Amino acid sequence: MDTLTRRKFLIASGVTAGAALAAGAGAYTLKEILDTAGWQDKAPDAKTLVLITLYGGNDGLSTVIPYADPAYQAARPQLAYQPGEVLHLTGASGDVQLGLNPGLKGFADLFNRKSLAIVRGVEYPKPDHSHFRSMDIWQTGSPTSTANTGWLGRWLDATGGDARHAVSFEPVLPVVLAGSTTAGAVVPTGGRQVQVPAGLAKPQSGEPPLQARAARAYADLIECDAMVSKLPQPSASPSAKSTGTAAVNVLDTQLDLVARCVEAGVATRAFSVSLGGFDFHADEKDAQRSLLGRLDTAVTAFVNRMAKTDNGRKVVVAIYSEFGRRVRANASDGTDHGTASDVFLLGTPVKGGFYGAQPSLTDLDNGDLKFSTDFRDVYATLLADVLGTDPGKVLGGWTGRLTGPL
Amino acid sequence: MATRAELAHLLRRATFGPRAEEVDAAERAGATATLAGLVNPASPDAGAAATPMPVLATDPRYALGTKPTVQQRQQAQQQEADWTRTARVWWLDRMVAADHQLAEKLVFFWHGHWATSVQKVNDPGLMLVQQQTLRDLGGGDFGALLRAMLRDPALIVWLDGELNTAKAPNENLARESMELFTLGVGNYTETDVRQAARALTGWQVDRKARTSSLNAKRHDDGDKTILGRSGPLNADGFAGILLDQSANGAFLATRLWYRFAADQPIAPEVRDRLAGAYRARRDIGTLLTAMFSDAAFAGTGGQLVRQPVEWAVGAMRQLGLRPAKLPADVQRQLIRGLTAMGQTLFAPPNVGGWPGGAAWLTSSSAGTRLQLGTLLAAHVDQPVLDQVGKAPAGQRVDALARLLVVDAFTARTRAVLNPVTDPRRLIALGLASPEYAVC
Numbered sequence: 001m002d003t004l005t006r007r008k009f010l011i012a013s014g015v016t017a018g019a020a021l022a023a024g025a026g027a028y029t030l031k032e033i034l035d036t037a038g039w040q041d042k043a044p045d046a047k048t049l050v051l052i053t054l055y056g057g058n059d060g061l062s063t064v065i066p067y068a069d070p071a072y073q074a075a076r077p078q079l080a081y082q083p084g085e086v087l088h089l090t091g092a093s094g095d096v097q098l099g100l101n102p103g104l105k106g107f108a109d110l111f112n113r114k115s116l117a118i119v120r121g122v123e124y125p126k127p128d129h130s131h132f133r134s135m136d137i138w139q140t141g142s143p144t145s146t147a148n149t150g151w152l153g154r155w156l157d158a159t160g161g162d163a164r165h166a167v168s169f170e171p172v173l174p175v176v177l178a179g180s181t182t183a184g185a186v187v188p189t190g191g192r193q194v195q196v197p198a199g200l201a202k203p204q205s206g207e208p209p210l211q212a213r214a215a216r217a218y219a220d221l222i223e224c225d226a227m228v229s230k231l232p233q234p235s236a237s238p239s240a241k242s243t244g245t246a247a248v249n250v251l252d253t254q255l256d257l258v259a260r261c262v263e264a265g266v267a268t269r270a271f272s273v274s275l276g277g278f279d280f281h282a283d284e285k286d287a288q289r290s291l292l293g294r295l296d297t298a299v300t301a302f303v304n305r306m307a308k309t310d311n312g313r314k315v316v317v318a319i320y321s322e323f324g325r326r327v328r329a330n331a332s333d334g335t336d337h338g339t340a341s342d343v344f345l346l347g348t349p350v351k352g353g354f355y356g357a358q359p360s361l362t363d364l365d366n367g368d369l370k371f372s373t374d375f376r377d378v379y380a381t382l383l384a385d386v387l388g389t390d391p392g393k394v395l396g397g398w399t400g401r402l403t404g405p406l
Numbered sequence: 407m408a409t410r411a412e413l414a415h416l417l418r419r420a421t422f423g424p425r426a427e428e429v430d431a432a433e434r435a436g437a438t439a440t441l442a443g444l445v446n447p448a449s450p451d452a453g454a455a456a457t458p459m460p461v462l463a464t465d466p467r468y469a470l471g472t473k474p475t476v477q478q479r480q481q482a483q484q485q486e487a488d489w490t491r492t493a494r495v496w497w498l499d500r501m502v503a504a505d506h507q508l509a510e511k512l513v514f515f516w517h518g519h520w521a522t523s524v525q526k527v528n529d530p531g532l533m534l535v536q537q538q539t540l541r542d543l544g545g546g547d548f549g550a551l552l553r554a555m556l557r558d559p560a561l562i563v564w565l566d567g568e569l570n571t572a573k574a575p576n577e578n579l580a581r582e583s584m585e586l587f588t589l590g591v592g593n594y595t596e597t598d599v600r601q602a603a604r605a606l607t608g609w610q611v612d613r614k615a616r617t618s619s620l621n622a623k624r625h626d627d628g629d630k631t632i633l634g635r636s637g638p639l640n641a642d643g644f645a646g647i648l649l650d651q652s653a654n655g656a657f658l659a660t661r662l663w664y665r666f667a668a669d670q671p672i673a674p675e676v677r678d679r680l681a682g683a684y685r686a687r688r689d690i691g692t693l694l695t696a697m698f699s700d701a702a703f704a705g706t707g708g709q710l711v712r713q714p715v716e717w718a719v720g721a722m723r724q725l726g727l728r729p730a731k732l733p734a735d736v737q738r739q740l741i742r743g744l745t746a747m748g749q750t751l752f753a754p755p756n757v758g759g760w761p762g763g764a765a766w767l768t769s770s771s772a773g774t775r776l777q778l779g780t781l782l783a784a785h786v787d788q789p790v791l792d793q794v795g796k797a798p799a800g801q802r803v804d805a806l807a808r809l810l811v812v813d814a815f816t817a818r819t820r821a822v823l824n825p826v827t828d829p830r831r832l833i834a835l836g837l838a839s840p841e842y843a844v845c
Contacts, residue, residue, distance in 0.1 A: 130566070130578060132756045196776060199822035200839060207816055207840070208708030210669075213767045214840035215818070220769035282479060331472075332479060 028164065028185040029220050030257065036164050036267035045314070047349060047386045049270045050258055051152070052251075052299070052319040053139075053174065056278030057131065060324035060341030060369075062288055063104070064118055068097040071361035076329040079285055098358070103293035106300025107344070114352035115303070116344060117405040121359040121372030123340035127323060131279070131337070135322040139176035141379050141395055151379055152270050153179030154394045155387060167261070168272040169254040177272055184272070187257070196222055251275045251295070255302040262311050269387055278321060282332035295319075303346050313348040316386045316406065318378070320344075326367055340371035343378050345405050349386075355405055377402050408437035411813050415707050416698060418811065418845040419666050420444045421507035423720015426808045444508040445695050453503040454510075457730070459538070460496050462489050465529040468613040490530040494751045495737050497537075499730035501719040508694070509545055514715065515665050516540040517751070518759035520555055520587065522564040524752040532560040533752045535616050548658065548688045549649045552588065556641045559611040559618045565757065567609050572626035577603040582757050584648065590660070593653040594633060601630040605644040649688060655681030658690075662697055668709035669763035676702045707813075708844050711766045714747035718778065721837050724810055725786045732785060743778040747771040767843065779837030783830040795829035802827075806836045815841055 062079065065086050066072045073080045086099025087108040098118075100108045110116040124143035128134045137143055141151030149157070156166050157179035166177045166184035177184030201218035204211075254273040261268055275295055280288050299317065306312030324341030340359050356373035363370065377400040380391035385406035391398060408416075413432040417424035417440075432440040466482040474482075504510040517540065524533050536558050543551040555561055556579075562568060565579035580602035584594045594602075608625030611618050620640075630639045632647050639647070648654060659680035663672040683696035697703060712720065718740065722729065729737060744750060748771065754760055790809070797805035803823045807815055810833075815823065819839045826832050836842060 132758075133578075196773065197822045197835065200819065200835070202818045204816040204818040204840075208844060210711055210764060210767070210844045211708055211840045213764050214711070214772070214843035217767045217769045217772035218840075221772050282483070283476060333476065 028167075028187050030187055030261075033164055033167055033185065033187060033261055033266055033268060034264050036162070037265045039267040041161075041267055042269065043388070046269065046388065047314045047316055048262055048268070048311075049152075049382055049386045050255075050302075050315060050317045051176065051270065051272050052295075052317060053135075053176070053272065053274040054278050054295070054319065054321035055131075055135070055274060055276035056280075056321070057134075057323045057325060057337055058278040058292075058321035058341060059280065059284065059288060059335050059338075060321075061327065062284065062325075062335075063101050063292065064120065064342045065099050065101060066097070066358065066361065067099050069361050071327075075327045075361065076335075078333045079329045079335070098354070101289060101292050103289040103291075104296045105293075106296045107346075110300065110303065110346060111352055115348065115350055116346050116352050117350050118354050119343040119345065119373055119378055119402065119405070120354060120356040121340045121369065122320070122343045122356060122375050122378055123323070123369075123371030123373075124375050125371075127339040127368065127371070129323070129337040131322060134337075136175065138320065138322050138375065139174060141376060148178075149180050150174070150176035150178045151383075151394055152176050152272070153183065155179075155270070155383060155389055156182040156184060158389060158393050162267070164266075164268055166270040166272070167268045169257050170272065170274055174272055174274070177270075184270070198222060251298045252301075255298055259302060259305050259312070262306065262315055263309055265311055280325075280334050281330065281336060282334040284329075284334040299346065307348055315347050316349055316382070317346040318343060318382060319346075320375075320378075324369065327361055327364060327369060328367060339365070339368040340373075343375075349406055351405055353405075355402055373402070374400055376400060381406055411707075412704060413437060413440060414811055414813060415704070416440065416444075418720075419703075419706075419710070420511070420694075420698060421720075421723075422501055422511055422716055423723050424811050425724055426811055429811060441695065441698055444698075445691050447506045447509075449505075451504055451506040451509075453505040454500060457496070457500045457503045459500075459534055460489075460492055462493075462531040462534065464614050465531060467528060486524075486528060486530060490524055490533075490752060491738075491741065493530045493534060494741055495729055497751055498715070498719060498722075498740070499728055501715070502722045502728055509541075511716075512544050512690070512694075513537065513540050515662070516544045516551075518665070518754060519661060520558075520561060521754040521757050521759040522558075522560050523754055527560045527563050529613065529616070530752065532563065532611075532613075532616055536560040545691050546689060548654075548684075548690055549645065551690075552583075552645045552648065553642055555587070556583065556606065556645060557609065557618050559616055562609050562611055562618055567606065568611060570603055570607050570609070571624040572604070572607050573624075575600070575603040575607060575626070579603075580606050580644075583644075586757060586759075588648040588657060589651055589653045590657040593651060593657075598632050601632045601639075602644050604628070604630050605632065605639040606641055609641070652681075655684040655688075655693075658684060659693065659697070662693060664762060665710075666694075666697060667703055668706040669711070670709060673702060676700060710845050711763055711843060712845050713760060713762075713766065714744050714749040714771070715751065717775065717837075717843070718744060718782070721779070721782055721810075725782060725833065726790050727782060727785055736781065736785065739781055740778065743774050743781070746774045747778075772838075772843075775843065776834065776838040779834040780830075782837065783833040786830065786833060791829040791833075794832055795827075799827075802829075802832065806832050809833070810836050810842060812836070812839075812841050815839065 065081050067081055067083045067086050085102055087102055087104060088099050089108060090112045107116055124137055128137060139150050152166050163182055163185040168174055168177055168184055168186050173183060173186045196218050201215055201222055203215060251273060258271045258273065277291055303317060306315045320343045321341055323337055323339055325335030325338040330336050359369040359372055376395050376398040380395055380398055380400060381402040383389045383391040383394055410429060410433055414429050417428060417432060466485050470478055470482060501510055522536060524530055527533060539554050539558055543554055565582055566576045567579045570576040577599050581599045585591050604626045608621045609618055610621050627638050629636055632639060632644060635647050637643060656677050659677050660672050679700060680693055680696050684693040749760055793809055794802055794805045803815060803820055819841060823832060823835055
C-alpha cells in the first residue's frame with residue numbers, strides 16, 4: 001500500500017496521501033481560477049454545481065419540520081416547534097404537513113416560488129453514527145466505506161483535464177474533490193487585516209519547495225485580500241451568539257467568490273463550500289435556528305444573485321450534512337447523532353417541491369429514521385443533469401435517479 | 407565533526423525550537439553526546455517540575471442531578487471551557503519551560519497520534535489523565551503504552567468504546583487501533599476488525615473518578631480469531647497480537663519520520679532500518695535514536711513545515727516568553743491565533759490527527775503567522791530586543807538569524823529585513839518569514 005489510510009482526506013492527518021493529493025491540492029489563486037474564463041471548453045448550456053456541506057450533522061427534523069405529527073411533539077417535548085412557529089409551505093402535499101425552521105425565511109420564499117426542492121429521507125444503507133465515518137461515506141459516495149476518492153473527484157478523473165474544473169474555497173481540500181489522478185483546486189479565502197510585505201511573497205530560486213510554498217502563500221494572501229476588499233460587504237449583522245459566527249462569515253465570503261467566478265464564466269463546473277457547527281447535543285433549539293438563519297442569509301443572497309445572469313441561471317446548489325439526528329431528544333434539550341435527513345436543491349434549473357418519501361416517526365430503526373432515498377440517487381441526478389456525465393461510471397454502476405427535480 | 411548547521415538541524419527537530427546558546431552548547435559537546443542528552447537526559451527536568459499539571463476537580467457536568475436546568479448545564483459547560491483554556495495555556499507553558507525538550511515534543515506527537523478531542527470527551531480532566539499516560543509511557547516500551555491506551559478513559563469515550571458490548575459490538579476503537587495507532591491500512595481485514603471489536607467489549611468509564619474498568623457482563627469472552635491467532639482474547643490479548651505484527655515497527659517508524667524528519671514518504675530501506683532498531687525491545691527511545699542518527703536524517707533539512715504549535719512554542723522559547731506569564735488577553739489571542747491556523751491543543755480535527763506539510767501553508771495561516779509574530783514580538787523583554795537592536799546596522803539581520811536559529815535568510819527575505827530598524831518589527835517579520843515556516 002502506498003498510503004497509510006483508506007481516507008485520502010486524511011491528507012489533513014499527517015498521513016502520506018495518494019498521488020493526486022500529494023501533487024496537487026494546494027494554493028491556487030483566485031486569478032488562476034478566473035484565468036480559465038477564456039477556455040470555452042464546455043457546452044453553452046452546461047450547468048454548474050455548488051455543493052454546500054454542513055458539518056456536524058444538521059437536525060433534519062428541526063429543519064423540515066413535521067409539526068403536525070403527534071409523534072414529533074411526543075418525541076421532543078422541549079425541542080419541538082409548534083405549528084404557529086414554523087414557516088408554512090404552500091403546496092406541501094400528501095398525508096404529512098411540513099414546515100420550515102423559522103430561521104429559513106429565504107428558503108421558504110424560494111420554496112413557495114418553486115425554486116427549492118427538498119429531497120426527504122436521504123441516507124445510505126447501514127448508517128454510521130460517527131461524524132468522520134459518515135462524512136467520509138457521504139463524500140466518497142461509497143456506503144461500504146472502502147473508497148478513497150470523492151464522488152466529484154472521480155468525476156474529475158472521468159472528465160480528465162485540469163484541477164480547476166472543481167474548486168474548493170475551504171482551507172483544506174475536502175475528500176469529495178479528491179480523485180485518484182486529479183484533485184480539485186483549493187483557493188483558500190484570506191480576508192485578514194494585516195499588511196504583508198510584498199517582498200516576502202517573492203519567489204527565491206533554489207529554496208526548498210516547502211519554503212517556496214510558504215512564500216507563495218503570502219502571494220495568495222495579498223491577491224486574495226485585494227480581491228475580497230473589492231467585494232460588496234455582506235449585509236448580515238453579526239449575531240451575539242458566537243457559535244458558527246466565524247464560520248458563516250466564511251460561507252458568505254466563499255459564496256461571494258463562487259458568484260464572481262460564475263459570473264466571469266470560468267471553466268469550473270463544481271464548487272465546494274461549507275459551513276460547520278451543526279452538532280447540537282445540548283440546548284439545540286435557539287442555536288440551530290440562529291445557525292440556519294445564517295445559512296439562509298448567505299444562500300438566499302447567492303441564489304438571488306445567480307438568477308440575474310445567464311451564467312448564474314445555470315447554477316444548481318445542493319446542500320447536505322453527514323447525518324440527521326435521533327428522533328427523540330436527549331436529556332440536554334439537544335439531539336444525538338442520527339440517520340436520514342434532507343437534501344436541498346436550489347437554483348433556476350430546479351423544479352421546486354418535495355421529493356422522496358417522508359420517513360415515518362413511528363416505524364424506526366433502533367430509534368432512528370429509516371431512509372427512503374439512497375444518496376446515490378441524488379448524486380446520480382446531479383452527475384447526469386448538472387454535470388452531464390454518466391453516473392454509473394462515477395458511482396460504481398448505480399442506476400437509481402430522482403424523478404423530477406432537474 | 408558535525409557542523410553547526412547539522413547540529414541546528416537536529417535541535418530544530420528534536421526540540422520545539424532551539425535557542426542559540428543550545429546550539430553553541432551542542433557544538434561544544436558534539437553530535438553523539440547531544441543526541442544522547444536529548445534521548446536520555448542526565449539531570450531531572452527542573453523546567454517541568456516548576457510547571458506542574460493543573461489538578462481539576464470533578465467535571466460539574468457529572469455532578470448534575472437527573473433533571474438539571476438549562477442554566478445548570480450552561481454553567482457546567484462554561485466550567486469545562488474555562489478548564490480547557492487553563493489546560494491549554496498550561497501545556498503551552500510546559501512546552502516552553504521543559505528542559506527535556508524531546509520528551510516534551512514526543513508528548514505532543516502522541517497527542518496527534520492517539521488524536522483524542524475534548525470536543526467529544528467534554529471533560530478536560532480526562533484529557534489530562536490521557537496526557538499523563540503519554541508522559542509516563544510514551545518514551546519507552548510501546549507495548550505498555552498500547553495496553554494503557556486501550557484502557558484510557560478519554561480514548562474509550564472518543565472512539566465509542568462504551569458502546570462496544572457483547573450484545574452490540576462497536577468497531578470504532580478496534581478499527582482505529584489497527585489503522586491509525588499500530589499497523590496502518592492493508593495490514594488487517596474487515597473480519598479482523600470485527601473480531602478485535604469483540605475483544606475490546608465491556609469497557610466502561612467512571613466519569614467522576616476518571617477511570618475505566620471492565621464490566622464482565624458486557625464483555626464477550628468467547629473465542630475470537632484476530633490476524634490468524636485464536637483464543638478468548640481480551641484487550642491485552644489483542645494488543646499482544648498487534649505488537650507481534652511486523653507492520654507495527656514499520657508503521658511507527660513511518661509516523662515518527664513524518665513528524666520529525668520529512669513529510670515526504672520514508673524510503674523503504676530507512677523504514678526497515680528504523681523498524682529493525684525498534685523490534686528488539688519495542689522501545690520508542692531506541693527508535694528515536696536510530697531515526698536522528700540515520701544517514702538519511704541529515705538530508706531532511708527544509709522538508710518539514712512547523713506545525714502552528716511548534717512554530718509558536720519555538721518562537722517563545724527563543725524570545726524568552728512564557729505563556730503563563732503573558733496577560734490573559736494575550737493568552738486568549740495566542741490560542742485563537744493557533745486555532746485560526748488550524749491547531750487547537752486537545753482538539754485535533756479528527757482521529758487521524760493534524761495535517762502536515764504544505765497543508766499548513768495556506769494563505770490564511772500565512773496572515774495569522776504575521777499577526778501572531780507581531781503579538782509575540784510586542785511582549786519581548788529589552789535584553790532580547792537588544793540582541794537584535796544593538797547589533798551594528800549591517801549585522802542586524804544576522805543577529806536576528808542567530809536569535810531564531812535560522813541558518814540563513816534568503817536574499818528575498820534579507821531585502822525585506824534590511825531596511826527595518828525596529829527590533830520588534832524585525833522579530834515579527836523573522837517569525838513570519840518563509841524560512842522560519844519550515845525547518
